[in-house]
Amino acid sequence: MSKATYTDPVGVNDATLHYLDVIYRLTQQSDAANTTEIAEKLGVTPSGASVMLKRLAERKLVQLTPYKGATLTPEGRRLALRTIRRHRLLEMFLHQVMGFAWHEVDDHAHALETAITEPLEDRMDEMLGHPTRCPHGHLIPNKDGTLPQVNDVPILSLASGATGVIRCVDTDNGEWLKYLGEQGLKPGVRVTLKDIAPYGGPVTIETPSGAVALGQNLAELIYVEPD
Amino acid sequence: MSKATYTDPVGVNDATLHYLDVIYRLTQQSDAANTTEIAEKLGVTPSGASVMLKRLAERKLVQLTPYKGATLTPEGRRLALRTIRRHRLLEMFLHQVMGFAWHEVDDHAHALETAITEPLEDRMDEMLGHPTRCPHGHLIPNKDGTLPQVNDVPILSLASGATGVIRCVDTDNGEWLKYLGEQGLKPGVRVTLKDIAPYGGPVTIETPSGAVALGQNLAELIYVEPD
DNA sequence: CATAAAATTTGACTGCGGTTAAATTGCAAG
DNA sequence: CTTGCAATTTAACCGCAGTCAAATTTTATG
Numbered sequence A, B: 001m002s003k004a005t006y007t008d009p010v011g012v013n014d015a016t017l018h019y020l021d022v023i024y025r026l027t028q029q030s031d032a033a034n035t036t037e038i039a040e041k042l043g044v045t046p047s048g049a050s051v052m053l054k055r056l057a058e059r060k061l062v063q064l065t066p067y068k069g070a071t072l073t074p075e076g077r078r079l080a081l082r083t084i085r086r087h088r089l090l091e092m093f094l095h096q097v098m099g100f101a102w103h104e105v106d107d108h109a110h111a112l113e114t115a116i117t118e119p120l121e122d123r124m125d126e127m128l129g130h131p132t133r134c135p136h137g138h139l140i141p142n143k144d145g146t147l148p149q150v151n152d153v154p155i156l157s158l159a160s161g162a163t164g165v166i167r168c169v170d171t172d173n174g175e176w177l178k179y180l181g182e183q184g185l186k187p188g189v190r191v192t193l194k195d196i197a198p199y200g201g202p203v204t205i206e207t208p209s210g211a212v213a214l215g216q217n218l219a220e221l222i223y224v225e226p227d
Numbered sequence C: 001c002a003t004a005a006a007a008t009t010t011g012a013c014t015g016c017g018g019t020t021a022a023a024t025t026g027c028a029a030g
Numbered sequence D: 001c002t003t004g005c006a007a008t009t010t011a012a013c014c015g016c017a018g019t020c021a022a023a024t025t026t027t028a029t030g
Helices: A014-029 A035-042 A046-058 A074-096 A105-112 A118-127 A174-182 B014-029 B035-042 B046-058 B074-096 B105-112 B118-127 B174-182
Strands: A062-065 A069-072 A163-169 A190-196 A203-207 A210-214 A222-226 B062-065 B069-072 B163-169 B190-196 B203-207 B210-214 B222-226
Touching: A014 A035, A014 A046, A014 A062, A014 A069, A014 A074, A035 A046, A035 A069, A046 A062, A046 A069, A069 A074, A074 A105, A074 A118, B014 B035, B014 B046, B014 B062, B014 B069, B014 B074, B035 B046, B035 B069, B046 B062, B046 B069, B069 B074, B074 B105, B074 B118
Parallel strands: none
Antiparallel strands: A062 A069, A163 A190, A163 A222, A190 A203, A203 A210, B062 B069, B163 B190, B163 B222, B190 B203, B203 B210
8 A cells, every 4th residue: 555645745754854844954054963953952862863864864865974964965955945834834824814922833833834735835825925934034935945035134233223124033932932022022123223232231122112121142033134 | 851742742643543533433333343444444454453453452542342343432532532623623624714625625634633732723613613513514523522412314314305404414535525515415505305216226306506316325425404 | 053254363573763871983172 | 192071873672553474263154
């Protein structure tokens, strides 16, 4: 009997997709994802991740240099971007259509991202008017695996007094998102960077509803499109 | 590290839920579900199903009498009804909110039924106005595991000339559903049983848009609430 | 009622994704 | 340039959900 199903046309299962997803995200920041980081993000032991990475390499989904780290092959990247697209479309759908708060959507989207079918993906995309970003502002990959071009810069890179529109709040931590949302710091809001206190001190941001002072750990999550 | 997740609070995984689901459905018709039937519905070999059933019995989810068949325990029944509720709510959501045709929803709902979270289940239920039936007319179990009381009878049990409202079309075969839908034979439609030809001959049903002649294999899928 | 056929279970095996403990490799600091 | 520690891999194992082939039990039939 054939193993292919609606969701899994080529024998790519949940675990595989989750590995590819975290490897993709880790290789956005550094050039290769190392085993321990991958293991941490997935909540497994480094040895377990090591074994799994070898299997993924055999399946030509990752490029593995022992003791050095992992990169995605074109095919691995394709699957990772598909999962990320589905995750972010789901977040958008849960937020816009179903009315979930922006700090709630990540968990539910994660539960569904590997189970969804392609017609569902397409229908959500359609209902949402082909959005380019999720509720936190992350880019939604196109179906062909390309990414929209944008001009997002860290708010901390602005000069004091400069203004811009928040485009992305780069965290999946629900607590932080809830807090930042309550302070009016969400994508689409025009803000002015008032001040960055020295030595890791608070960052003051002017929003339409008043000034907010944040620790740098939170402020560095915020990306803006400068005016 | 704990194994509990949002979707899986007690270590109940996809395979388990699918077994419980088919056992529930099979025990609706006969008193116990036999191994081969279960295996067929799940697309596995009877030996595989046999082994799995023993595991489910150890976990106290099914009551197993070797060589005789399986029944659900109260806990197994609870989980089966939860899955069925989710499946049917999903079908309703896909149909009503997302605009999928009634013959398309089963596959997509199946892909999601074991992945969905409880808040999502609740939100769908709310958005749909707490429906009691799926698009094909099957009952949606309540959250407490009870089922709405109804008075559905097979249309073939009506006397010639009797009328009723279609309440359920009992199949998951997309082709048949598509055809029956095109003939106007869907839940909510008032019909009259005109004639049942003898010796397995065609069944003639009067609908608002005209008379339809069906084979008995299709006609026996249709349940009505008699006037 | 014996016996053949059908249903079911058991046994031996597989692949997957994990675990812990031990061995290995890479790297930074003295 | 060695030495010690951190990162990584390997080895041996586990549970899960399957497979096929063989043994067993049930049932139906002449």
